[in-house]
Amino acid sequence: MSAPFDLVLGLKGAYGALPASRMKLNCDRAITIPFQFEIRSSQFSHLKVAVFAHIFYPELSAEIRSYLGNIPLDFDLFVSTDAPEKKSEIEGEFQAFGPGRCTVQVFPNRGRDIAPFLVGFSDEILRYDIVCHLHSKRSKHNDILYGWREYAFRQLLGSPSIVNSIFHSLDSGAVDLLFPDHFGPVVQSLNYGYDFDLMRDLLGRLGVAFSKDILLEFPSGSMFWARSRALAPLLDLGLQLKDFPEETGQIDGTLAHAIERSLAFVTEVSGGRWAKIVQAQDCKQRNRLISVWRKEDVSLAVTRASRRLLGNRVSTNLQPRFTPELTAVGFRPEASSRPRFTLLIPTLKPTKVFGGIASALRLFEQILSHFRNDVDARIVSLTDNVDLDCMESAKGYTLVNLGAENTALRRTVVDASGVQSAQLPLRRHEIFLATAWWTAFSGFEMQSMQREAFGAAPPLFYFIQDHEPDFYGWSSRYVLAQSTYFRKSDAKMIVNSEELYNFMEKNYGFEDAYYVPYAVNERLRSHFRPRPKERIILIYGRPGTPRNGFEILLDGLCLWQQTYPTEARAWRIVSAGEEFEPWRAQHVSNFEILGKLSLSDYADILCRSAVGISLMVSPHPSYPPLEMAEAGAITVTNKYDEKDLSLRSDNIVSTDLLTPHSLAEQIALAVSRAEATIGESAQFRPIAAIPCKGKMFSAAAVAQSIEKFIS
Structure with missing residues (x-):
């Protein structure tokens, strides 16, 4: 555009x-x-x-x-x-x-x-x-x-x-x-x-x-x-x-x-x-x-x-930036005195609404449900455009124009992707929940507009789900992503998982922040059934997400199969997560690509799989290895910094060294352990909590805190 x-x-x-x-x-x-x-x-x-x-x-x-x-x-x-x-x-x-x-x-x-x-x-x-x-x-x-x-x-x-x-x-x-x-x-x-x-x-x-x-x-x-x-x-x-x-x-x-x-x-x-x-x-x-x-x-x-002139510099707010994550959108004050809670999110595309996006939507709705006073709600998609399929992820919401002001609609979705002539309206009594560093970056710009237009601005609530600078290596993006963690006086941090909170607190000093303890998705858990364990190795396959170590995972599987061809011949390898071209796994035998699954289908394959493999080269534990372990699979993952998921479950093996050879060795050990479970019904194993110095997240407490700023 x-x-x-x-x-x-x-x-x-x-x-x-x-x-x-x-x-x-x-x-x-x-x-x-x-x-x-x-x-x-x-x-x-x-x-x-x-x-x-x-x-x-x-x-x-x-x-x-x-x-x-x-x-x-x-x-x-x-x-x-x-x-x-x-x-x-x-x-x-x-x-x-x-x-x-x-x-x-x-x-x-x-x-x-x-x-x-x-x-x-x-x-x-x-x-x-x-x-x-x-x-x-x-x-x-x-x-x-x-x-x-x-x-x-x-x-x-x-x-x-x-x-x-x-x-x-x-x-x-x-x-x-x-x-x-x-x-x-x-x-x-x-x-x-x-x-x-x-x-x-x-x-x-x-x-x-x-x-x-x-x-x-x-x-x-x-x-x-x-x-x-x-x-x-x-x-x-x-x-x-x-x-x-x-x-x-x-x-x-x-x-x-x-x-x-x-x-x-x-x-x-x-x-x-x-x-x-x-x-x-x-x-x-x-x-x-x-x-x-x-x-x-x-x-x-x-x-x-009209447009809002002040606070909208075209070289940073409006032009397509060289950093593609950053959104080209301008802002304007809105006259409405109604309080509003707004989620800033990269996308509502159904194919992308899992993992971090799903967690952000769930957290947003949890907080929203605890407001005592009548508060409008808005979801703003900053990266991907919003179409009718996207609205399936936002039931009860109405899609409105980017520049729509003072609407009587109480639940709205706004498409703020691309370069548009309209400007996103911001209220005096509005507070933002950001997730992903580039939405937080935009959120801080919106906060600056609130200060300029209204004389003051409430803090930004920032849902941190990983150490995102490491998505890029040392680079401009690294610095921009990291800059959002230094805005502690402008934000209230909510960190997803104890492991990630401990890492962020150690590196950035998030003493007065919340952590969201790990808990299995209750909708997923409701689909768990005591299925007999089969010779299935379930992997979390996401070639589009480098931190999930897709290449190491496949190469480790290949080495394991070549080292133990007789045992490997009896095991199916099933990939859940993303769709991808079969040629990417052509060196791995007995391989099936399931891609993104419904909750019921994902729960079914979890309960039937005897072995799970899910890597995450970051301080965040990620949900799949914990879900695999809870469903009774012997699960192979990796350590990172102080993260060690073996502390959460006896079903988890955390490797210190993440190379194809070391991974192949851990797969062999996991398969050997899992052989004893084949044919037996899945034994669901609760995931243990680990020590964390922060304040445990409470949707009711956060809602009450937000109401103080926007009432």
């Missing part, structure tokens, strides 16, 4: 101007105005409205007044200009202004239309609920910009129904800044120009860590409607006229230009949202338009038309 944005990481563009990353045109949406339902202006009688117009060219006063006539309720007008004689001319045009009071003031010719508005009238802006900012734009420096002013006026003040649509949007609370879709001739020139350093300093004063690889969006032409609160962060800076340079005809590189480009970012700092608006006849790309047919659809339209 191609990226929905034009990613520009270069440091120099045309004429030396700094380029910016932008949404691709076909993904850059705008809300169509007017809306397709009747809106009565009387419903806005409670609003205090003001228009701030900078009229540098007084001959345009009549045009501006004509457009202001489309505002269908009383409002106050504040006009700024730069000379007394212009003031007189403007006052003459507006002398009979009737909707409210009209104030015309002269300010020094600094900061174009921006400084008179934000500095000259700074004491007035916050006295109103909704404000409009206009100016007598001419853009004399470039002929192709002819018509820009008229275009902006049409979108903001083109008719009473347009203004009513704008009032409805702002009054609904769905949006705080509305500005015209970009005028066609300027679209290719939307960049940081020579303003980036000024923007970074300005936004830095507002607490924003700004960077060039954040998508650029702003009211080009600096005309807009807004709730006054969206401008409060700028007003709080206490800017003065002297902060703006004297007017010398600059077309870029001034504080006014930097503020213009910062307005959408400032709106987000205030906790608000922005969106672009346009009349259908003024937009050539009709597929970009979002129509609003009912008043209830305004919030949805804003969600579809």
Whole structure:
């Protein structure tokens, strides 16, 4: 899937101007105005409205007044200009202004239309609920910009129904800044120009860590409607006229230009949202338009038309990364106050839902079942796409769009794989359960967005099921995976198995973490039957998972067969786990590939097998060798660091040295022991616990802990 944005990481563009990353045109949406339902202006009688117009060219006063006539309720007008004689001319045009009071003031010719508005009238802006900012734009420096002013006026003040649509949007609370879709001739020139350093300093004063690889969006032409609160962060800076340079005809590189480009970012700092608006006849790309047919659809339209800019760096959050596990998805705050518990998982593909994925789903549901208060639940698939087959693993859940917000659905699944233009909504009262290091990596990014958007974030719960850096050897992935273990102040660790917990505690200091003690899957255990043991060697065959030592396992079997051909001829070798091509095991005789089995079929083969072999080159014990041993099979596995599964069961043989030759020797010993059990009913042997220093996991205790953060 191609990226929905034009990613520009270069440091120099045309004429030396700094380029910016932008949404691709076909993904850059705008809300169509007017809306397709009747809106009565009387419903806005409670609003205090003001228009701030900078009229540098007084001959345009009549045009501006004509457009202001489309505002269908009383409002106050504040006009700024730069000379007394212009003031007189403007006052003459507006002398009979009737909707409210009209104030015309002269300010020094600094900061174009921006400084008179934000500095000259700074004491007035916050006295109103909704404000409009206009100016007598001419853009004399470039002929192709002819018509820009008229275009902006049409979108903001083109008719009473347009203004009513704008009032409805702002009054609904769905949006705080509305500005015209970009005028066609300027679209290719939307960049940081020579303003980036000024923007970074300005936004830095507002607490924003700004960077060039954040998508650029702003009211080009600096005309807009807004709730006054969206401008409060700028007003709080206490800017003065002297902060703006004297007017010398600059077309870029001034504080006014930097503020213009910062307005959408400032709106987000205030906790608000922005969106672009346009009349259908003024937009050539009709597929970009979002129509609003009912008043209830305004919030949805804003969600579809806007993006969260701050906190979403396109070079890390949105582009396809060189590290393939890391997900290309952006985030946005969601207004809902409902608490939500979200599982971040690599996949829901049925062929992959076993082992760690199944354990994560089971743990998630266990915790969810213990919440005392009503909590929404969400499963987010970050690696694989979600199709209808996947939903079999999430019964009771509904698949929703990546950007779906404030849905009334209580149990949802989201496909966050690939590169999409929508952004994953995050709530203030939301806590994440991650499993697999790359989902934790994304989870920490989501946590950062929560802090940026809401001022604080609860801890991430991190279900650790193996020492995942060792999946890769010393490499970039190793370092990235390991980095998630050093975020102890941001996370609560839940470690699967005593063996793995002891390893993690020794290497990373997880003193205040939970461990999940091994217990056989009760659904699997319910299928155990006392079958007569047969001459079957059941192996856990996963060629796609290197830590399961598939090559050593097959080579060890081959050596055992070649060393003991007479005995080996009587034994079937059955592989459960993954499907794979038969040629991979062509050097092993009597070999059958069963692949992934249902629980009942897996239990049946466990109970009938006299010998089991399951390797795991990691500190995690893995379930198969323990399941084999519990079902009565003499089981061969390997030691790792301090892991020794022979401490859990007399049926388990743990080899110190994992080579084909040593494995072949252990297979021979296991087969010799198992011969005495052939024909006898399986003897189920409980798996013993081993000492562990951590806190034993309790779904009820964890749920109670989570509720403290999200209630």
